[in-house]
Amino acid sequence: MTGTSARLGFVLLLAPAALWLTLLIVIPHIDLFLVSLRERIGVGQYTTSFANYGTFLDEPLYLMTFARTAIMSVLATALTLLIGFPVAYYIAKLARGRTRSVLFLLCLVPFWVSELVRTFGWMILLRETGLVSSLLQWAGLAAGPVELLYNDAAIMVGLVYTSMLFMVVPLITTLDSLDDAVIEAGYDLGGSAPSILREIVIPHAMPGIVSGCIVVFMLSLGNYLTPIMLGGKDSLWFTELIYSQFILRFNWELGAAFGFVLLLLSSVIVWGTLRLTGQTLRETMG
Amino acid sequence: MTAPDLECRALTKRFAPDAPPAVDGVGFSVPSGSFFSILGPSGCGKTTIMRMVAGFLEPSGGDILIRGRSVLSVPPNKRPVNMVFQHLALFPMMNVAENIGYGLRRRGTSKPEIARKVGDVLERIGLPEIGTRRVDELSGGQKQRVAIARCMVLDPDVLLLDEPLGALDLKLREHMKVELKALQAAFGTTFVYITHDQSEALVMSDAVAVMNRGRFEQIGSAQDLYYRPQTPFVAGFVGDSNRWRGRVTRVDGESLELQTDGGLTLRAARNGRAIAAGDRAEVFVRPEAIHPARDAAALEGCANMLRGEVSTLLFNGAASRVRVRPEGAGADTEIEVALPQSGAFAGLARGDDVWIGWTDAQAGAFAAAAAE
Numbered sequence: 009m010t011g012t013s014a015r016l017g018f019v020l021l022l023a024p025a026a027l028w029l030t031l032l033i034v035i036p037h038i039d040l041f042l043v044s045l046r047e048r049i050g051v052g053q054y055t056t057s058f059a060n061y062g063t064f065l066d067e068p069l070y071l072m073t074f075a076r077t078a079i080m081s082v083l084a085t086a087l088t089l090l091i092g093f094p095v096a097y098y099i100a101k102l103a104r105g106r107t108r109s110v111l112f113l114l115c116l117v118p119f120w121v122s123e124l125v126r127t128f129g130w131m132i133l134l135r136e137t138g139l140v141s142s143l144l145q146w147a148g149l150a151a152g153p154v155e156l157l158y159n160d161a162a163i164m165v166g167l168v169y170t171s172m173l174f175m176v177v178p179l180i181t182t183l184d185s186l187d188d189a190v191i192e193a194g195y196d197l198g199g200s201a202p203s204i205l206r207e208i209v210i211p212h213a214m215p216g217i218v219s220g221c222i223v224v225f226m227l228s229l230g231n232y233l234t235p236i237m238l239g240g241k242d243s244l245w246f247t248e249l250i251y252s253q254f255i256l257r258f259n260w261e262l263g264a265a266f267g268f269v270l271l272l273l274s275s276v277i278v279w280g281t282l283r284l285t286g287q288t289l290r291e292t293m294g
Numbered sequence: 295m296t297a298p299d300l301e302c303r304a305l306t307k308r309f310a311p312d313a314p315p316a317v318d319g320v321g322f323s324v325p326s327g328s329f330f331s332i333l334g335p336s337g338c339g340k341t342t343i344m345r346m347v348a349g350f351l352e353p354s355g356g357d358i359l360i361r362g363r364s365v366l367s368v369p370p371n372k373r374p375v376n377m378v379f380q381h382l383a384l385f386p387m388m389n390v391a392e393n394i395g396y397g398l399r400r401r402g403t404s405k406p407e408i409a410r411k412v413g414d415v416l417e418r419i420g421l422p423e424i425g426t427r428r429v430d431e432l433s434g435g436q437k438q439r440v441a442i443a444r445c446m447v448l449d450p451d452v453l454l455l456d457e458p459l460g461a462l463d464l465k466l467r468e469h470m471k472v473e474l475k476a477l478q479a480a481f482g483t484t485f486v487y488i489t490h491d492q493s494e495a496l497v498m499s500d501a502v503a504v505m506n507r508g509r510f511e512q513i514g515s516a517q518d519l520y521y522r523p524q525t526p527f528v529a530g531f532v533g534d535s536n537r538w539r540g541r542v543t544r545v546d547g548e549s550l551e552l553q554t555d556g557g558l559t560l561r562a563a564r565n566g567r568a569i570a571a572g573d574r575a576e577v578f579v580r581p582e583a584i585h586p587a588r589d590a591a592a593l594e595g596c597a598n599m600l601r602g603e604v605s606t607l608l609f610n611g612a613a614s615r616v617r618v619r620p621e622g623a624g625a626d627t628e629i630e631v632a633l634p635q636s637g638a639f640a641g642l643a644r645g646d647d648v649w650i651g652w653t654d655a656q657a658g659a660f661a662a663a664a665a666e
Contacts, residue, residue: 189383192350195371197397197448207396211387 044264060265070249070266077246078273080160081228084167088175088224089217091168096179097209101188115176123170127237130166131157134238158240166234171227175220182216183209218287222278229274246270297362298323299484300330300347300375300452305356307342316342318508319356324452324486324501329478331495332488334505335531340488343505344454347486348377360451371400376445377454381461382437384429390416390440391425397448415443418480434462438470439477446481455487459494471497492532496520504528522565526660529578536579536629539662545571549597549654552577556627558620561597562657574662581615582632583656586639587649596651602629604646616642618650 047059064070099111118126133139134156144150156162186209194204210217235245246266253263282288301323308315317339324330332340345351347358349370357364365373376397385393391412398408416422419439424432432440438458445453459467459474475498478485489495495502496516503513504527511525512518523529530537540554545564552560552575562577569575587593590601602620605628612635617628631650633639642648 187381187383189379189381190385192348192370193377193379193383193385194396195350195369196348196375196377197444198371198400199396200371200400203400208385208387 040264040267043260044268046261048261060262061269063262064265064269073244073246073249074269074273076244077229078277080163080167081225082277084164084171084228085221085225087164088168088171089221092172092175092179092220093213093217095172096176096183099176100180100183101186101191112180115173118169119173123233126170127166127234130162130169130238134162134165157238158243160239160243162238163235163243163245166238167228167231170231170234171224174223174227178216178220178223179213182213186212214285214287218281218285221281225277226274229270296326297359299326299361300324300486301359301362302343302347303357303359305343305346305358306354307339307346307351308354315354315508317346317353320505320508320510321356322503322510322513324484326484327482328500329475329485329487329498331499331502332486332505333492333495333502333532334490336490338505339508340505341456344377344456344486344488347452348375348454349373374451375454376448376450377456378441378445378458380456380458382441382458384437384441384444386429388429389425390427390429390432393429393440394444394447397444401448411447415447418446419443419477435466435470438462439473442474442477446483450483452484452486455485457489457491459489459491467494474498496532504531506531523578523658526576526578526662529658529660534581534630536581536584538577540575540577542569542571542573542575542659545569550575550659552659554627556623558600558623558627560657561654562659563655564659567660569659569661575659576662577657577659579652579657581630584629584631584650584652586616586618586631586633586642587651590649593649593651595653597654598657599649599651600629601647601649604642604644604648607642607644616648618648620650
């Protein structure tokens with residue numbers, strides 16, 4: 009009796025998660041994958057083939073955009089880590105009490121407005137008649153208006169800004185769990201600041217670093233808004249290609265194939281990072 | 295006479311300019327190879343002293359000398375002092391051998407030399423096989439020993455220990471007390487040990503400093519502190535005591551008579567302290583200094599003699615005690631009496647009539663502090 013009711017309870021508790029997973033993630037993906045394997049041979053006529061994946065490999069524009077997106081995302085992740093680590097270290101280890109909460113809030117506040125508005129904020133700052141351009145002219149560093157938008161650097165700024173919180177939060181959590189006495193013990197035993205960082209702080213923070221990097225990398229790779237708004241004509245992002253296939257060209261088959269190529273790429277890179285750093289997915293997500 | 299391993303002169307620390315100092319003009323010196331303890335209740339400033347010696351805090355005043363040289367300008371990673379932290383602070387990301395070798399690696403010792411020294415020290419702490427184990431696989435006592443080995447391998451002038459036994463269970467703590475003392479004797483290094491547990495301090499130390507409110511109350515051997523306390527705080531803090539407050543009615547040479555607030559008349563010794571008739575004073579008597587008896591005749595020679603009723607029996611093996619409520623005193627006056635180990639009073643039961651007595655020499659009187 010208790011056995012069956014416990015089982016029922018377990019099933020009921022699991023049901024929302026299971027439903028969510030199957031209906032919203034597994035089924036659409038299977039369907040999309042089937043779509044990506046269809047080749048259109050006439051009006052309303054399809055066969056199953058890998059032709060769409062072939063198109064991706066044959067067209068240099070697609071491959072180049074794909075590679076660019078991957079490299080830029082890796083770079084954005086690295087930059088976010090470089091900027092986020094000292095911030096997280098300061099909040100977790102050096103700031104106390106009120107300062108600490110205020111600083112943490114400051115990291116969080118930008119996320120209270122939508123990504124669109126945040127990106128517009130950067131456009132206001134960086135455009136030709138924007139704040140930065142005016143400041144440069146006022147200081148005499150530029151002769152005329154400077155256009156800072158619509159290039160890769162602007163995309164990078166936007167990506168790092170957008171994903172900073174997702175790096176800082178897991179880093180603060182892991183650094184917080186490092187006992188101050190362990191760092192002091194490092195100094196006490198003759199360690200210098202760089203050696204303590206290398207041998208004690210970073211190894212301890214590794215799960216946080218890896219999980220932060222994975223999240224930031226996926227967010228950057230799948231970002232659509234930031235590259236569209238801040239990037240120029242030459243700054244094509246892979247998500248833009250997917251969008252144009254689905255919406256503009258109405259070529260769902262190729263769009264779906266692009267989607268799966270992107271999924272494959274992010275999976276490979278995440279797996280590679282985990283292998284490289286000797287972390288397991290369980291440690292990182294646990 | 296060589297310089298002591300560690301010497302503090304008028305060491306003072308204020309955390310805020312208007313706050314009372316956490317450490318107030320403390321001075322002491324620790325001779326080479328000895329085991330020195332600082333004993334005090336939590337919040338008395340003992341950890342502050344230790345952190346100043348280790349270099350994590352800068353003193354507001356005074357000087358710290360190690361082997362005769364001031365180390366105030368030396369950063370913690372260059373001081374010839376190592377510290378065993380309260381929660382040990384072993385590096386969880388390294389195995390035991392890497393933990394112990396950390397300091398040597400930082401000094402740039404060659405790899406074979408590190409391996410040899412780590413093996414040596416593991417041998418000395420009696421754990422030769424655990425070099426490759428992970429820190430979280432060790433038992434509490436093993437972690438303790440590894441934390442000490444991690445410091446000892448660097449051959450420090452002074453080893454600081456910050457309540458390292460606090461996290462252990464009682465049985466292991468008793469065992470580690472003996473072991474720590476043996477390790478200290480084996481290494482011959484100067485240990486400075488801080489604790490709030492008097493039994494740790496008394497068992498292990500060559501000298502103990504009792505600390506209260508940022509000041510040292512008394513420095514001495516364990517016996518000194520126990521039998522010859524110089525301040526009421528030491529008398530009350532070290533060991534158990536019956537404690538009375540009252541007014542002195544008569545002073546007669548070294549002996550005095552006191553009327554307690556509870557209504558008892560006691561005789562006590564002032565041991566050279568300035569106490570005059572009419573002063574308020576405190577009297578401390580150890581439970582084991584009080585003799586129980588069946589009748590008054592057996593207590594001949596005791597200046598204090600009371601008749602009372604056993605109100606509570608506290609059986610604890612060899613350390614059994616009874617609480618006695620004396621006749622004619624208020625209901626809240628109870629005197630704790632240790633039972634002799636001969637077993638003569640094993641049959642004592644609640645409600646029994648007993649006589650208790652003690653000599654005036656075993657009742658130390660102190661002038662009551664104005665604040666209390």
